[in-house]
Amino acid sequence: MSPAEGLHVERTEFFTRVMPQEGQELMLDYIATTDATGELPLYNPDTYEQALTLGSVPGHRSTKTTRR
Structure with a gap:
């Protein structure tokens, strides 16, 4: 398995075993x-400023709708 494939498997396993659904969605959005x-x-x-204000990192999908 290549390093890229291994990281993909590791990320997938981590998401499904450790994080609740909301956390998975936030992490996938961060990656996107x-x-x-x-x-x-x-x-x-x-x-960064939005993350400090919201308490969460806005991702690609959310930054399209939360511009100031």
Whole structure:
């Protein structure tokens, strides 16, 4: 198994065994945001500010609807 395949299996197992459904959705959104933007969401100052305010990192789907 390649390292990329191994990480995919590890991530899938982690999500299904450790995190509740909401946590899984938030993490998948975080990954989708990273893939869409090419950077970690918290590197964006606006996203970081929103995360501090909301208590959660807004992801790719949520940042489309929560612009200021």
